[in-house]
Amino acid sequence: MLRIHCPYCQELRDEPEFHYSGEAHLARPEDPASCSDAAWGAYLYFRRNPRGRHHEMWYHAAGCRRFFNVVRDTVTYDIEQTYAMGAQPVKDEALLQ
Amino acid sequence: MKQVNRIAEGRLIDRDVPITFTFNGRTLQGFRGDTLASALLANGVKIVGRSFKYGRPRGIIAAGVEEPNAILQVGATPSTQVPNVRATEQALYEGLVCRTTNGWPSLEWDAMAMVGKLAGKMMPPGFYYKTMMYSQPVWHAAERVIRKMAGLGFAPTEPDPEIYDKINRHCDLLIIGAGPAGLAAALTAQPSGARIIIVDENPTPGGWLRFSDDQVDDAPARVWVQATLHALRAAANVEVLLRSTATGFHDGNFVTVVERCRDHLAPTVTQGLARQRMHRIRAREVVLASGAHERPLVYANNDVPGCMLAGAVSVYLKGYGVRPGNALVVATNNDAGYQAAIDWLAAGTGSATVVDARAAPTSSLVTRAESAGVVVIQGAVVVDVVGGASVKAAVVCDFDAQADARLGPVRKLAADVIASSGGYSPVVHLSAHLGHRPVWREDVCGFVPNPITSDCCLLAL
16 A cells, blocks of 8 residues: 655645546647647547656545645556646656666 | 373473363363474374375474465364364464364275375376366266365354454564564664564564574573563563564555464453454564575475474474474485484484485584484485375485486385475565565575565565
């Protein structure tokens, strides 16, 4: 069971309080009506699904009920950092190794 | 009731408190501190089960959680039945009722064994119950018999009156295993003031030090273990959980530990006291000090009752004062096997022979064994066992380790116990729960845990 630090509540809480919400930093096409089917399909369905570091969204369902971002290793499940919606992850060369 | 295999020593038992128990309807006696397995061995019980397909007789092999054969049904009443209890883990209590779960019409005279002997040539993989499944009328008739053959115990038919508790715990350091490594880790960490929980599956801490004659800090190992336990119990920041098995290692150092609070006591409707308690421990750091299990050696018919692990023979001799026979043959490929032979002769009359696959081992244990009167045969291996229901003799053959080949004719050594030691395998199970594959280490000839995360530390023994 993971323990996740919510950047809004500023607390380390147990995983059952959260919901996983998929990959983070997906840019929605500016004008969906005019973008190609391929681009729209890629936005809707295609994910990186990496083995290793993964940027993803979580929802603090039983807490502040807000979305935030998590950088998690999909192999070891180690959570590297969490940060608020709209923010960028801390670029730490040591962490990226 | 005479305990034919009981000898004078026995560090874990209290000879002043005899305990009566029942095995397959026979009333037997053991002592307080015995496990069910040690009490059965003390009473000369050899067969404790039958193999699944051929009904081959099976005896007690090990002395701990690694026991594969002595799996019994424990419980006197319909509501207190516990299936699949390892006899090596069940403490003896007054009035314990246990029986074997296979063997029909009886454990000693098993019909499947005849099928296995007679029809084994025609059905090399044994009997397939699926043969009967595709005709409904046949299946309904066959099912009752097949269930009897297949069963490893049966579920209780009435509700369990006992209480099973659970508790969420938090600590800075969780140490799994209270052997020498775990105790040393706890002693080292204690002055820091960190909240420490140390768990061990046995009723007493110390691991293999309990059966060792070695010295730790200029004191006998057992004295050191007792002093350490006393010091840890006296510290406010340390909790020692005994009879507690870490059963699961989950993400974020979340470890489930099952404490068998009252499994060693006779089942009663307890006054608000839990029989077992699940500790769900969230630890900042974890030390895995879960030790190692001995590997058996491979030879023909090595499942005949009387074939045991060398380390287990030492445990039964020194811990429980049980010598399960008179003539011992040790098959080994390392120094550890010699200790069992030394312990065997130290426990009284009888003979002990070590058959070592190595041509010329050089170790102080070898010379100690020889001076203790152990017959040492080097450059030879046990290749077969004479005997069906129990070991009668070991078949020994010279062996060329370089060519990996048997040399010359075989000869027989009379024996009623064959102890084998093929080295030790670290207990990697918990470390593998998070999906990390163990890695081979040439110097220990075994798989060792892969370092898991930055906040989990691994110790060998």
